Amino acid sequence: MKPASFEYLRPESVAEAVATLDLYGGTARILAGGQSLVPMLGMRLMRPGAVIDINGLGEELGRIEARGSETTIGALVRYSEAETSPVIAERLPLLGTAIRHIGDRQVRNRGTLGGAIAQSDPTGEVALVALTLGATVLVTGPGGERELAADGFFVGSYANTLGPEEMITGVRFGVVPSRSAFFERGRKHNDFAVLSLAVVATPESDGTWHDVRIGMGGMNDTPVLARAAAERLEGARWDEAALAEAATLALRDADPPEDVRASAEYRAHLLPIHLGRLLAGLAKEPRHG
Amino acid sequence: MDELIEITVTVNGTVHREQVSPRMHVADFLRRGLGLTGTHVGCEQGVCGMCTILLDGDAVKSCLMLAPQLDGREVRTVESLAEGGELAPVQRAFKEAHGLQCGFCTPGFLMTATALKESGRSLDREEIRDELSGVICRCTGYEGIVNAVDRVLNGDAVGVEDER
Numbered sequence A: 001m002k003p004a005s006f007e008y009l010r011p012e013s014v015a016e017a018v019a020t021l022d023l024y025g026g027t028a029r030i031l032a033g034g035q036s037l038v039p040m041l042g043m044r045l046m047r048p049g050a051v052i053d054i055n056g057l058g059e060e061l062g063r064i065e066a067r068g069s070e071t072t073i074g075a076l077v078r079y080s081e082a083e084t085s086p087v088i089a090e091r092l093p094l095l096g097t098a099i100r101h102i103g104d105r106q107v108r109n110r111g112t113l114g115g116a117i118a119q120s121d122p123t124g125e126v127a128l129v130a131l132t133l134g135a136t137v138l139v140t141g142p143g144g145e146r147e148l149a150a151d152g153f154f155v156g157s158y159a160n161t162l163g164p165e166e167m168i169t170g171v172r173f174g175v176v177p178s179r180s181a182f183f184e185r186g187r188k189h190n191d192f193a194v195l196s197l198a199v200v201a202t203p204e205s206d207g208t209w210h211d212v213r214i215g216m217g218g219m220n221d222t223p224v225l226a227r228a229a230a231e232r233l234e235g236a237r238w239d240e241a242a243l244a245e246a247a248t249l250a251l252r253d254a255d256p257p258e259d260v261r262a263s264a265e266y267r268a269h270l271l272p273i274h275l276g277r278l279l280a281g282l283a284k285e286p287r288h289g
Numbered sequence B: 001m002d003e004l005i006e007i008t009v010t011v012n013g014t015v016h017r018e019q020v021s022p023r024m025h026v027a028d029f030l031r032r033g034l035g036l037t038g039t040h041v042g043c044e045q046g047v048c049g050m051c052t053i054l055l056d057g058d059a060v061k062s063c064l065m066l067a068p069q070l071d072g073r074e075v076r077t078v079e080s081l082a083e084g085g086e087l088a089p090v091q092r093a094f095k096e097a098h099g100l101q102c103g104f105c106t107p108g109f110l111m112t113a114t115a116l117k118e119s120g121r122s123l124d125r126e127e128i129r130d131e132l133s134g135v136i137c138r139c140t141g142y143e144g145i146v147n148a149v150d151r152v153l154n155g156d157a158v159g160v161e162d163e164r
Ligand SMILES: Cc1cc2nc3c(=O)[nH]c(=O)nc-3n(C[C@H](O)[C@H](O)[C@H](O)COP(=O)(O)OP(=O)(O)OC[C@H]3O[C@@H](n4cnc5c(N)ncnc54)[C@H](O)[C@@H]3O)c2cc1C
Pocket: A029, A030, A031, A032, A033, A034, A035, A036, A037, A038, A075, A101, A102, A103, A104, A107, A110, A111, A112, A113, A114, A115, A116, A118, A119, A121, A123, A124, A125, A126, A166, A167, A168, A169, A190, A191, A192, A193, B045, B046, B047
């Protein structure tokens, strides 16, 4: 057995889980899908005093709810469920597409959306989509419930603004622009991304595009918005010159890391090429239907 | 010492009541606790897929679950496939389509393929490759494996019965 010893606890409600996190004063960890936590326990990168298994809380945390213009996904919804959910296909197609790029079937059968947001992997697809779509992270702690904008939630590599005694209960999305596109380049099939890109926008009948948001994964310590590029395209016609300018402007918001997967230089090389292609593809799609 | 946790789990149709350490992962529990060594262990960090089992019908990597998480669940391992000394159709397909060489990865592929077959989905070869990408094979180059799974799912079998 490779992990260090820990207490294994199975709360029966979110309230009990949070009370337990509080009791352990920040030394306990939530166990959701375990696709990141269990390897970290095995490598002793984490030695929590207690592991709080929330897999029994499907009733409270396992729902996908569409209410009015809002879609709320419970923290314990697994990737595979999201992948096949008609609600997500209809309301959040970008999320459905991005999730297919995560790990492999086995990982997607266990991994959860709440776990992905908590893990805050700099190349995480769910974090990138949450940021790009301006989602809200729903959090419960000893002090009650909090709502945190995804923009500002991710503060570093594997770091976020969640308190050690808090847990994520879900993520909420509002109305999203009508068009979206996603691209990912990894070293091998379904590996963590070297570069991932998410674009959303709404085309108007006069040929201009609005509500433009561009998210970039793997280009910084966290997923980031390509603000300068989006500004260039907001309210504009997406002709070749505009797209080429925007693709280059994306580099302004990037500070690519150097790691085992790719050099900073290679990442910076890939960004304008693939963003240019992704935007051009979106601009070429038929406007209706 | 770790505090042991009592679990009740059904493995390959047999109900087991066992005391397990929370630090033990499910692959070790199956192999050491129950003696079911058909589930192989490669990396113990979720990347090789050797340890794939079916948990309530879904393919999962058993090195990424803690033994107490099995409480109340239904598990199937590669030992569940053959009945009365007769290979299951998925196993025969691997044999006939040269889906294995050393065989170390085979339990992982067989269980992944079993879940695919039971899902009732019909997949093209590209989709089959995608669905199998969680298991690594160092011998075959995958072509034989994809051929075997293609036969199982799509039934264009030479000497392999279609189970549907
Ligand atoms: C082979 C492999 C390939 C992978 N590829 C990718 C990939 O391409 N892209 C990608 O994004 N990920 C990938 N992953 C990671 C996977 O997506 C994880 O499932 C995810 O990062 C964490 O989700 P989980 O539910 O498994 O969380 P766990 O592993 O259970 O937990 C991860 C962390 O989050 C905390 N946590 C979990 N849930 C909550 C909650 N509700 N509230 C507060 N804290 C919580 C835990 O305490 C822990 O610190 C891969 C994993 C493997 C094994």
